[in-house]
Amino acid sequence: ASKAEGQNRLHVFEPGLLLIRRLRSQLLEDLRAAIKGNGLVLHYQPVVELGTGRIEGVEALIRWDHPTRGRIMPDEFIPLAEDAGLISELGLWVLNTAVGQLRTWIDADLVDSRFSVRINISATDLQSLQFIEDVRAVLKETGVRPEQVVLELTEAAIVRGNDLDRYSLGGLRGLGVGIEIDDFGTGYSSISYLRRLPVDRVKVDRSLIEGLGTDPSQPALVAAVLQLVRACGLEAVWEGVETAEQAEHLRNLGCLSAQGYFFSKPVPPERIPALLAETSSESNRG
Numbered sequence: 001a002s003k004a005e006g007q008n009r010l011h012v013f014e015p016g017l018l019l020i021r022r023l024r025s026q027l028l029e030d031l032r033a034a035i036k037g038n039g040l041v042l043h044y045q046p047v048v049e050l051g052t053g054r055i056e057g058v059e060a061l062i063r064w065d066h067p068t069r070g071r072i073m074p075d076e077f078i079p080l081a082e083d084a085g086l087i088s089e090l091g092l093w094v095l096n097t098a099v100g101q102l103r104t105w106i107d108a109d110l111v112d113s114r115f116s117v118r119i120n121i122s123a124t125d126l127q128s129l130q131f132i133e134d135v136r137a138v139l140k141e142t143g144v145r146p147e148q149v150v151l152e153l154t155e156a157a158i159v160r161g162n163d164l165d166r167y168s169l170g171g172l173r174g175l176g177v178g179i180e181i182d183d184f185g186t187g188y189s190s191i192s193y194l195r196r197l198p199v200d201r202v203k204v205d206r207s208l209i210e211g212l213g214t215d216p217s218q219p220a221l222v223a224a225v226l227q228l229v230r231a232c233g234l235e236a237v238w239e240g241v242e243t244a245e246q247a248e249h250l251r252n253l254g255c256l257s258a259q260g261y262f263f264s265k266p267v268p269p270e271r272i273p274a275l276l277a278e279t280s281s282e283s284n285r286g
């Protein structure tokens with residue numbers, strides 16, 4: 001009887017479900033092909049030293065150029081890749097591509113040893129011991145200094161706080177790469193664990209600076225967050241700076257580094273040399 005019931009229900013929902021399943025499996029097949037082929041690209045967004053305007057590094061941000069659907073943004077396909085077990089493969093591609101790109105910039109003498117590339121890491125990557133080996137391997141292969149590679153992990157990925165995660169964080173840090181908490185301040189109890197985690201910096205979510213320049217109480221909040229982060233022995237990077245006013249406020253409050261459309265949107269790698277040239281001549285003048 002239960003089987004008949006099941007079939008009956010299936011019958012009712014079939015057309016919609018089948019369509020969704022077919023779309024999804026088609027999309028997954030496309031994503032698999034994209035990882036193996038040339039469908040994925042990394043764009044890079046400058047991280048700027050507020051005092052001088054110097055570009056201190058870039059964040060790698062993935063995009064998928066789908067043959068028929070056009071450009072797909074990470075928020076739309078990263079969750080799909082996670083569900084389908086493709087995230088490790090994707091993460092490895094991002095790691096190798098971003099560190100390889102950094103090697104190219106170093107070889108072209110475009111950047112010095114203080115320049116870093118930041119890479120977004122999924123919770124799954126953090127859980128996999130293979131990932132530590134992958135990081136070790138790419139550092140060895142490219143000869144890039146580990147300090148020039150910074151891994152960005154979201155609070156959500158870190159705060160689940162199981163032992164394996166902590167072990168992996170320790171393992172990654174043992175390689176000498178930087179670790180940064182991404183989207184800091186977007187939830188979870190952000191204070192008690194901050195001091196204990198083996199991380200170097202936090203990247204403060206853009207929601208915390210949205211009101212800078214319009215809401216008179218916002219600077220005090222930013223100052224408080226900065227103080228909290230520093231009291232934990234860490235430094236902060238401020239994300240999502242869209243206006244000159246926000247940048248000015250952050251500078252005046254003593255913030256060191258920031259990132260956002262005001263400085264530059266994420267751009268394809270071939271546009272980075274021009275951005276570097278522009279800002280280095282500006283900071284020489286200033």
Ligand code: C2E
Pocket residue numbers: 045060061062073074075078094120121122152182183206239240241242259260261262266
């Ligand atoms: P995220 O790491 O927090 O990256 C910041 C996001 O904010 C990026 O969106 C960036 O383009 C955008 N952004 C930068 N400046 C501004 C600004 O001034 N205003 C506004 N409104 N937005 C700004 P994007 O590229 O769509 O990436 C979204 C998220 O997808 C990332 O958030 C990250 O969590 C994830 N992601 C991106 N690339 C990768 C990757 O290679 N691997 C993994 N696992 N996740 C990735």
Ligand code: MG
Pocket residue numbers: 059120152182
């Ligand atoms: Mg990030």
Ligand code: MG
Pocket residue numbers: 182183184203205239
């Ligand atoms: Mg973020």
Ligand code: MG
Pocket residue numbers: 183
């Ligand atoms: Mg995010």
